[in-house]
Amino acid sequence: MSDDKKESLQKLQQLLQSLQVGQQVSETSSLPPKKKDEYKFWKTQPVASFEEKIQSEGPIDERKTPDDIADSPLPLLSSFEWVNVDMEDDHQADQLYDLLCNHYVEDKDSSLRFQYSQKFLKWALKSPRWKKDWHVGVRVKESGKLVAFISAIPVNLSVREKKIESVEINFLCVHKQLRSKRLAPILIKEITRRVNKCDIWHALYSGGGVIPTPVSTCRYTHRPLNFGKLYECGFSGLPHNTTKEQMIARYTIGSSTKLTGLRSLESKDLDQVKTLFDTFQSKYELYQNFTTEELEHWLLGDKEQQNLENQNDKVIQSFVVENDSGEITDFVSFYILPFGVLQDNVHKTVNVAYLFYYATTAGLKEPSDDIEATKVLKHRLIELVGDVLVLAKQLGIDVLNALTSQDNTLFLQDLKFGLGDGYLHFYLFNYRAFPIDGGIDKETGKFDEIKRSKVGVVML
Numbered sequence: 001m002s003d004d005k006k007e008s009l010q011k012l013q014q015l016l017q018s019l020q021v022g023q024q025v026s027e028t029s030s031l032p033p034k035k036k037d038e039y040k041f042w043k044t045q046p047v048a049s050f051e052e053k054i055q056s057e058g059p060i061d062e063r064k065t066p067d068d069i070a071d072s073p074l075p076l077l078s079s080f081e082w083v084n085v086d087m088e089d090d091h092q093a094d095q096l097y098d099l100l101c102n103h104y105v106e107d108k109d110s111s112l113r114f115q116y117s118q119k120f121l122k123w124a125l126k127s128p129r130w131k132k133d134w135h136v137g138v139r140v141k142e143s144g145k146l147v148a149f150i151s152a153i154p155v156n157l158s159v160r161e162k163k164i165e166s167v168e169i170n171f172l173c174v175h176k177q178l179r180s181k182r183l184a185p186i187l188i189k190e191i192t193r194r195v196n197k198c199d200i201w202h203a204l205y206s207g208g209g210v211i212p213t214p215v216s217t218c219r220y221t222h223r224p225l226n227f228g229k230l231y232e233c234g235f236s237g238l239p240h241n242t243t244k245e246q247m248i249a250r251y252t253i254g255s256s257t258k259l260t261g262l263r264s265l266e267s268k269d270l271d272q273v274k275t276l277f278d279t280f281q282s283k284y285e286l287y288q289n290f291t292t293e294e295l296e297h298w299l300l301g302d303k304e305q306q307n308l309e310n311q312n313d314k315v316i317q318s319f320v321v322e323n324d325s326g327e328i329t330d331f332v333s334f335y336i337l338p339f340g341v342l343q344d345n346v347h348k349t350v351n352v353a354y355l356f357y358y359a360t361t362a363g364l365k366e367p368s369d370d371i372e373a374t375k376v377l378k379h380r381l382i383e384l385v386g387d388v389l390v391l392a393k394q395l396g397i398d399v400l401n402a403l404t405s406q407d408n409t410l411f412l413q414d415l416k417f418g419l420g421d422g423y424l425h426f427y428l429f430n431y432r433a434f435p436i437d438g439g440i441d442k443e444t445g446k447f448d449e450i451k452r453s454k455v456g457v458v459m460l
């Protein structure tokens with residue numbers, strides 16, 4: 001077959017892929033596209049505007065001090081009250097689970113919704129240096145019902161060469177019956193106030209909808225592991241002229257991992273993993289600087305998960321490759337976050353895993369030329385994530401999702417990840433930054449292994 005023909009066949013396959021896999025959940029997909037002046041809240045906030053030509057990077061607002069910040073929250077309607085949701089109290093953690101389970105992010109046709117378990121939420125919200133005061137809820141005074149939530153956790157970010165003390169904002173949620181009443185801006189102002197009171201002035205957040213102004217945009221991709229179930233749930237469709245059996249065969253994977261020395265990550269590996277990770281991450285333009293304690297939390301789980309009898313029940317799964325000399329040459333991790341199937345279906349959940357952090361020594365030292373180093377890295381990542389597919393399948397995962405961030409575009413196609421229809425936009429609060437490559441072509445939304453992403457953060 002000529003190269004031209006091969007290329008057009010490949011393009012056709014990619015197109016088919018993008019049509020068939022993944023009704024990706026799109027956060028804030030309810031937001032209609034708006035003209036820039038219609039962002040009534042966001043145009044009052046220290047964020048870059050759409051039309052702005054960034055001249056230099058740095059904070060937007062002039063430096064304030066915590067004393068300049070109001071001591072009390074904005075008032076709510078008299079029937080509601082501000083509360084801290086205590087994630088150490090199972091009953092309150094359950095109320096948050098309930099709110100998110102019924103009102104958080106859904107796909108476009110409301111057929112799937114993220115199902116963050118209590119275990120997951122405790123891990124996500126109680127990372128080192130967490131504060132109860134940053135788990136902000138709104139309750140109905142009379143019934144005590146939790147109807148809205150927003151959270152922050154502390155993070156030490158790097159934006160290119162600058163280190164920025166920040167928070168990561170997540171789990172913004174308003175009960176469906178209270179939507180479109182401008183409660184979200186009040187929650188955002190309140191979390192900003194509480195974070196500013198701690199002398200922190202910047203934040204990282206992400207979402208599926210466009211607001212002013214993404215610093216980077218990545219795309220979701222999906223690798224079916226149980227095509228039959230995904231098809232039955234309506235998560236994946238059948239491409240023209242194919243049968244379910246053919247698709248199942250296409251996505252079949254081996255039953256055992258291939259890398260010699262691959263095993264679960266243990267606490268004793270953390271120092272080595274940290275050194276490896278720091279080196280690997282520093283090539284990105286947006287990444288988090290983790291302490292060893294943070295790495296332990298994010299890769300091994302909180303104490304509750306570390307103490308689980310069956311480690312397969314952990315929402316975070318991490319693995320290392322150890323060579324004959326006892327050196328850790330690679331690590332890779334994924335987290336598990338099911339979707340609840342909302343419509344009447346034989347299946348109640350889709351078991352979804354998301355590729356999380358990884359690092360490898362491959363391509364770091366030898367060979368020295370860039371093209372060769374990339375080939376070595378690509379080859380290793382195909383092996384490493386290839387084994388993740390097997391490990392995830394063994395845990396009963398139906399689909400592995402990955403963004404086009406990190407070095408993912410090097411292996412996505414080889415490992416049969418298909419383009420989803422969801423994007424993830426990354427935002428910085430009170431910080432102007434030049435755009436950061438998200439691994440996709442801005443015009444077509446397709447990924448390209450030549451154009452690698454510079455985004456090294458992964459958000460839950």
Ligand SMILES: CCCCCCCCCCCCCC(=O)SCCNC(=O)CCNC(=O)[C@H](O)C(C)(C)COP(=O)(O)OP(=O)(O)OC[C@H]1O[C@@H](n2cnc3c(N)ncnc32)[C@H](O)[C@@H]1OP(=O)(O)O
Nearest residue numbers: 028039040041042171172173174179180181182183184201
């Ligand atoms: C220094 C520290 C700083 C800390 C703060 C940093 C910033 C953090 C920012 C938050 C990062 C969150 C990260 C995550 O958790 S992303 C996950 C977001 N959650 C969901 O998608 C769950 C399902 N949806 C809902 O619960 C509601 O629809 C939400 C709560 C999203 C909006 O409620 P509602 O639909 O009832 O709307 P409203 O009438 O109250 O308000 C309308 C205004 O809100 C703006 N809006 C809507 N959705 C989002 C969104 N996802 N990020 C930022 N802004 C958003 C919108 O443009 C409009 O403003 P403007 O267009 O008029 O200007």
